[in-house]
Structure formats: C-alpha cells, structure tokens
Amino acid sequence: MLNVQNVSAGYDERKVLHDISFSVPTGENLSIIGPNGCGKTTLLRTIANIIKFDGDIYIDNQNIKNMNRKSLAGKIALFSQMTTIYFDYSIYDTVMMGRYSKKKRRLLSDIDESDVTSVKSALKTVGLLDISSQSISTLSGGQLQRVLLAKALVQEPDMILLDEPTNHLDLYFQIELIDFLRSWAKKNGKSVIGVLHDINLAVRLSDRILLMNNGRIQAIGTPEEVLNSRIIEPVYKINVGNYMRESLRIWESLS
Amino acid sequence: MIMKKSIKFIILLIVAVLVLMLAICIGSVFITPSDIFKIIVSKLFDIHFDVPPIESNMVIFLKIRLPRALLSFIVGGMLAVSGVLSQSVLRNPLASSYTLGISSGAAVGASIAILFGFSFFGILTLPFFGLSFGLLTVFLAVALATKLDRNMGNITIILTGMAFSMFANAVIAFIMAFANQTAKQITFWQLGSFALKDWTHPILLFPIAMIGIFVVMFFSSEMDLMTFGEEQAKASGVNVLSVKWMLLAVGAILTGCAVSIAGVIGFVDLFTPHMARRIFGSRHKIVIPATALMGGIFMTLCDLVARTIVAPVELPVGAVTSAIGAPFFIFLYFQGKGGQRNA
Numbered sequence: 001m002l003n004v005q006n007v008s009a010g011y012d013e014r015k016v017l018h019d020i021s022f023s024v025p026t027g028e029n030l031s032i033i034g035p036n037g038c039g040k041t042t043l044l045r046t047i048a049n050i051i052k053f054d055g056d057i058y059i060d061n062q063n064i065k066n067m068n069r070k071s072l073a074g075k076i077a078l079f080s081q082m083t084t085i086y087f088d089y090s091i092y093d094t095v096m097m098g099r100y101s102k103k104k105r106r107l108l109s110d111i112d113e114s115d116v117t118s119v120k121s122a123l124k125t126v127g128l129l130d131i132s133s134q135s136i137s138t139l140s141g142g143q144l145q146r147v148l149l150a151k152a153l154v155q156e157p158d159m160i161l162l163d164e165p166t167n168h169l170d171l172y173f174q175i176e177l178i179d180f181l182r183s184w185a186k187k188n189g190k191s192v193i194g195v196l197h198d199i200n201l202a203v204r205l206s207d208r209i210l211l212m213n214n215g216r217i218q219a220i221g222t223p224e225e226v227l228n229s230r231i232i233e234p235v236y237k238i239n240v241g242n243y244m245r246e247s248l249r250i251w252e253s254l255s
Numbered sequence: 256m257i258m259k260k261s262i263k264f265i266i267l268l269i270v271a272v273l274v275l276m277l278a279i280c281i282g283s284v285f286i287t288p289s290d291i292f293k294i295i296v297s298k299l300f301d302i303h304f305d306v307p308p309i310e311s312n313m314v315i316f317l318k319i320r321l322p323r324a325l326l327s328f329i330v331g332g333m334l335a336v337s338g339v340l341s342q343s344v345l346r347n348p349l350a351s352s353y354t355l356g357i358s359s360g361a362a363v364g365a366s367i368a369i370l371f372g373f374s375f376f377g378i379l380t381l382p383f384f385g386l387s388f389g390l391l392t393v394f395l396a397v398a399l400a401t402k403l404d405r406n407m408g409n410i411t412i413i414l415t416g417m418a419f420s421m422f423a424n425a426v427i428a429f430i431m432a433f434a435n436q437t438a439k440q441i442t443f444w445q446l447g448s449f450a451l452k453d454w455t456h457p458i459l460l461f462p463i464a465m466i467g468i469f470v471v472m473f474f475s476s477e478m479d480l481m482t483f484g485e486e487q488a489k490a491s492g493v494n495v496l497s498v499k500w501m502l503l504a505v506g507a508i509l510t511g512c513a514v515s516i517a518g519v520i521g522f523v524d525l526f527t528p529h530m531a532r533r534i535f536g537s538r539h540k541i542v543i544p545a546t547a548l549m550g551g552i553f554m555t556l557c558d559l560v561a562r563t564i565v566a567p568v569e570l571p572v573g574a575v576t577s578a579i580g581a582p583f584f585i586f587l588y589f590q591g592k593g594g595q596r597n598a
Contacts, residue, residue: 048490073492080487086346087482087537097480101492110476135536155491 001026002047002059002159002191009046009053016042017053018215024208026158029185029192031202034212035236040195043212044161047193048078059159073101077152080163082144085137091147092132095119098151115154122150142173149177153184160185162194166201174198178205199227199240211235260535267548271328274552278324278559279316283566286312286320318453325457326516327449327558327572328551331523333464333513334358335550336471338524339531339543340506343478344499345397346485347412348587351524352389352510354412355400356419358521360392361385361507361514362445363423366430368515378455382463385515389507392419397503413588446571447518449558456516467509468547474498475539482537520554520573522580527553529587 002024009017016039024030032040046053049064049072057064059075067075077098089097099115123129126146136147145165152160160181166174178201185192196202202209202223209226211218213235219226226232229241280286290308294316297303334352341350352358364384367373376383396419404411427445471478477498480488485495510524530553531546557575564570 045486048486050486050489069489069494070492073490076490078487078490086348087343087532089479089537093479093536093538097476097483098491100476100480103476151491161490 001061002193003057003061004047005056005058007043007046007053007055007057009042009051011042011051016215017046019055020215020217021055022210022217022220024159024191024193026191027185027189028208029182029194029206030208030210031206032193032195032210032212033197033199033202034218038212039215040212041163042215044078044163044193044195048072048076048161050078070101073155073157075157076159076161077155077157078161078163079148079152079165081165081167082148088135088137090133090135091123091128091139092119094136094147095122095132095150095154098122098154101155118154118156119150122153125153126150141168142170145169145173145177149180157190159191159193162192162196164195164197166196166198174201175204181205203227260541263534264541264545267545267552271548271552274555275324275328278327278555279320281559281563282315282320284312284315286316291316322454322457323449323452323558324555326452326460327555329457329460329464330449330513330517330520331527331550331552331554332547333460333467333509333550334520334524334554335527335531335546336468336543337506337509337513338526338550339528339539339546340471340478340502341524342528343482343539344502344506345400345412346482348529349525349584350412351522351528352393352506353519353521353524354416354584355393355396356416356423357389357392357396357507357510358514358519358524359420359423359427360396361389361511362519363426363430364388364511365515366427370430370434378459381515382459382512383515385513386508386511389511389514390504392423393503393507395419445519445573447514447520447573447576448561448569448571449517450562450569452516460512460516463512464509464547467505468543470505471502472540472543474502475543478502478539479537518571518573521577522584523550523554523557523576525587526576526580526583529583 004023005021007017007020008015020043032043034040042051045051047057049057049067049069059072064072096111096115096119099111099118102115103110120129123132126149128143128146128150136144139147145168162181166177169177181192181194182205184190192205194202194205196205208221209223210220211226211232218235219231227240229239232240276288276291279291280288290312293304293308294313297307298317338351341352341355342348362385364387365381368380368384373384374380396415400411400415403415424445431442477488477493480491480493481495481499485499489495514520527550528542528546531542531549535541535545554572554576557579558572561570561572561575
C-alpha cells in the first residue's frame with residue numbers, strides 16, 4: 001500500500017508539485033497522465049525518494065523518509081528509459097547490479113546462489129538468457145529496455161515505477177512491455193505506477209488513472225471516471241475523444 | 256579472442272614484472288638480469304656467487320633504479336585509479352584528476368609548502384599539502400561543474416578543468432616570481448619527474464596507495480551502479496551522495512599524494528582506465544586492480560623513455576605521458592561525439 005500525503009516538491013526555487021495526496025492499494029496499477037511539465041516525473045521521483053520533498057510518503061505504513069536506500073529499493077524499483085551508455089557491461093552483469101540492495105557487503109565475491117537464480121529467471125522472463133554475455137552497447141533500444149526491466153525485476157520489489165519507458169520503443173515493444181507489466185502485477189499481487197504519455201497504453205496498464213495538471217491532481221479514478229471529455233479536455237486543450245475517433249475513422253478507411 | 260579474465264589478469268601481472276625488470280636493467284649502465292638475480296639472492300639469503308655482481312651495479316640497482324622504478328609504478332597506479340573514480344562517479348569518460356585541474360591544485364599546495372619552507376610534518380609535509388589542496392580543488396571543481404550543468408557534460412568538464420588548471424598555473428607562476436632560488440624546484444612540479452628520488456618516496460606512497468585502492472575496491476558495486484546515472488543508482492539502493500563525495504575525496508587524496516612527490520603528470524589517469532575497460536570490461540571489481548597495474552606499467556615505461564631517449568639529458572616524464580595522452584584525449588572527445596550510444 002502506497003500512501004502519498006500532502007506532498008510538495010520542486011527544483012531550487014521552482015515549485016513543481018503542490019499538495020499531492022493519493023493512495024494505491026497493493027495489487028492495483030495506476031497510470032499518471034497529463035500534459036508536458038505538469039509534474040508527472042517529479043511525482044515519480046518523490047515516490048522513489050530521489051528528490052527532496054515536503055509532506056509524507058508511506059509504503060506499507062513505513063515513512064520512506066525514515067527508510068534507508070537499500071530497504072526502500074527492496075520495496076520500490078524504478079524503471080526508466082536509458083539515456084546514454086558511457087561504460088559497457090554485459091547483459092548479465094547489468095542485471096546483476098539490480099541485486100545490490102539484497103547483497104551483503106563483501107570485498108571479493110558478494111554474489112550468492114539466490115542472486116544467480118534471480119538474475120537467470122529474470123533474464124529468461126525477458127527473453128535474453130541466451131545472449132546474456134553480450135554487451136549492452138550492441139543491443140537495440142527494445143532489447144536494452146528489457147535488460148533494464150530485468151534489472152528492476154531482480155530487485156524483487158513490491159512496486160515498479162515506470163518513467164515513460166516506452167518512449168524509444170516501437171509499437172510492438174510498447175504493447176509487449178505494458179502487457180507484461182500488467183500480468184506481472186496481477187500474477188504476483190504487486191503494483192505498477194507508470195508515467196505514460198500515451199493514454200491508450202495508460203488504459204491498457206492500469207486499474208485507475210491519475211490526471212495531473214500544473215503540479216496538482218486534476219482527477220483520479222477508473223478510466224471511465226477520468227477519461228471523459230469534461231475532465232480531460234480542459235487539461236489537454238484538445239478534444240481527445242474526437243482525436244481518437246478521427247484516428248479510428250482514418251484507420252478503418254485504410255483497411 | 257575470448258580469454259578468461261583471470262588469465263588476462265595474470266598476463267598483466269607478468270607484464271608488470273617484466274616492465275619493472277626492463278626499467279631496472281636499462282639506463283646509462285646496462286645491468287643484466289642475471290646480475291639482478293644475483294644481487295637479490297645474495298641480499299636476501301646471504302648466498303655468495305663465484306662471479307659476484309659488479310659492486311657499482313649493485314649500488315645503481317639498489318639505490319637508484321629499483322626505488323625509481325617502484326616509485327613510478329606506484330605513482331602511475333595511484334593516478335590511474337583516481338582516473339577510474341572520476342570517470343565513473345562523474346559519469347564522464349573525459350573526467351580525470353588531470354582534466355579536472357585537481358592535479359594542478361595539488362601542485363599549488365606543494366609549491367606553497369616549498370616556497371615557505373614548511374616542514375612541520377617532516378617527510379609527510381608535501382603529501383599533506385598536496386592532498387589538502389587536491390581535496391579543496393575537487394570540491395570546488397565538482398561543485399562548480401554541477402552548478403553549471405547538472406548532467407556534467409563533456410564540455411562542462413573540460414571547461415571547468417581548463418579554468419582550474421589555468422588558475423592553478425597562474426598561482427604557481429606567482430609563487431615562482433617570489434621565490435627565485437626555489438623556482439627550479441617548483442617548475443619541475445608542473446611537468447613531473449622521478450629524478451633524484453630515493454627509497455623514502457616509494458615507502459611513503461606505498462601504504463597510501465594500497466589503502467586508497469582497497470577502499471575504492473570496497474565500493475566497486477556502487478561504482479558500477481553509478482555509471483548508469485545517479486537517479487538509477489539511488490533507486491537501486493545506493494547512498495549516492497555520500498558514496499560520491501567519499502570516492503572523489505579518495506581520488507583527490509591519491510592524486511594529491513602522488514603529485515606532491517612526482518609533480519603533475521598528465522593523462523595517465525585518463526588513458527589507462529579506458530585501456531583497462533577495453534580489455535577487462537567495465538566491472539569495477541576487476542577494472543580497479545587492472546587499472547592500477549596498467550597505470551603502473553604505463554608510467555614506468557614512460558619514465559624509462561623520459562630518461563633514456565635523449566640521454567644524458569632527461570625529459571620530464573609528464574612531457575612523455577602528455578605526448579601520448581593528448582592525442583588520445585582528442586580521439587576520445589570526437590569518438591564520444593559520434594559514438595556515444597543514445598537509446
């Protein structure tokens with residue numbers, strides 16, 4: 001259970017989030033949508049305790065401000081798009097890094113049986129076990145995202161945070177990723193909180209949708225509750241419903 | 256060619272021993288390996304040979320060549336490891352103590368100590384000043400670079416480093432103007448040299464190098480994660496802020512101590528980590544010891560070149576490392592522009 005209470009945050013002097021409160025029960029998926037610059041990613045960063053914030057965030061009734069990074073990493077994993085690879089690692093080594101929060105500190109070998117089992121099963125899940133010795137700089141964007149997904153999975157979190165992970169993926173991988181995360185959450189009774197630009201993907205992933213605007217919550221609820229034009233149009237400043245219907249019409253006229 | 260990393264590492268160790276041997280044998284007087292063997296055996300086990308090694312060779316070997324070779328090896332290792340640290344922690348392939356201006360900062364410290372004739376810590380005075388000023392510079396340089404550019408891009412790193420190096424050189428120029436008789440001693444700091452060193456220096460630096468490298472190796476998992484960015488590292492459970500500053504401080508200490516003894520020697524810290532990664536991959540558990548060895552090998556070879564290529568005149572070793580390192584720096588920059596992988 002994630003409980004966000006009166007959270008405000010920002011960078012330097014600029015306030016990005018204003019008094020955000022919501023909660024996500026265990027086993028529920030939530031998508032965060034909203035226009036550019038509305039604070040979606042910032043909200044995700046506060047939940048991962050990456051940036052400073054005012055207010056309180058509880059995970060399973062524990063205040064994340066009082067948790068050390070390792071125990072927080074055992075509860076929440078962050079899966080975002082890869083920026084730049086500066087230093088090359090093999091797929092296997094990259095995924096193994098995700099085990100960091102589980103490991104005891106030792107100088108020579110800190111990898112034990114459970115680490116190896118977990119990494120291998122995650123690699124199998126994402127379909128990269130056969131090429132696990134390949135280096136990550138040789139991979140396509142889609143494959144790289146799968147490596148990072150595996151890295152998040154071996155953290156064995158209760159909740160995965162997605163930060164626009166589909167940006168560099170083609171349609172096939174976008175759908176594959178979202179469907180995988182949905183079934184992962186449902187099968188294991190876990191939660192996914194995703195920042196997604198694509199409303200269709202947001203609906204596909206989640207049970208509830210949180211619509212943000214100007215750093216505040218505009219609406220939160222089931223897709224039926226949030227995605228009606230009365231609520232969504234003022235935020236996006238276009239008629240989303242018309243756009244979707246128009247797209248469908250074009251598509252139908254093509255086939 | 257696929258070779259096990261452990262085998263590659265053993266080869267590296269053998270190369271290190273061979274290079275040290277080479278540095279000991281070659282010079283104005285050639286000392287044969289068999290002489291070296293005899294000297295070592297006779298010293299260690301008190302065994303006498305029918306044809307004893309030449310007495311003067313024994314002095315050259317024990318008093319000049321061996322300490323010098325060991326010193327250059329240790330200094331090379333220290334600088335190289337500090338390079339790995341800066342590159343991984345700042346997540347920038349062009350970062351190093353030299354390019355960030357930390358080496359020059361440490362040289363300012365050493366120059367001040369020489370100018371005022373400070374000696375309150377005895378033999379430790381110069382390293383103390385070197386590491387204090389190194390620490391000060393790393394703090395200022397990284398704080399400034401972060402302020403200019405949160406992501407610490409290549410250009411930010413280069414410009415910050417340039418500004419700091421130029422400023423440090425200006426300070427050294429001032430110091431030299433005030434100190435005519437010690438000026439020569441200070442000039443040498445700006446290009447680095449292992450000439451006129453005895454056993455006190457390698458003995459002094461060895462424990463610092465070992466402790467520094469040991470501490471760094473202890474944090475190799477954190478460094479692996481930090482190459483994926485601070486946010487990713489935090490979300491994976493790394494206490495980024497404290498690990499980052501702690502490692503940068505260790506890097507500055509390694510650099511500062513090395514510079515205070517040998518002067519500013521450029522590009523070793525930039526060059527060798529990349530070589531090590533190319534051969535051993537990026538995992539820090541292996542990259543750190545491999546870089547230390549490669550830094551030692553590279554520096555010992557450069558010193559060998561510096562003192563033999565235009566003998567009897569001796570070049571500053573920094574001139575040799577820069578001659579090799581500067582083109583590499585340019586290569587890395589342009590490769591980075593086109594080759595960095597964005598996904």
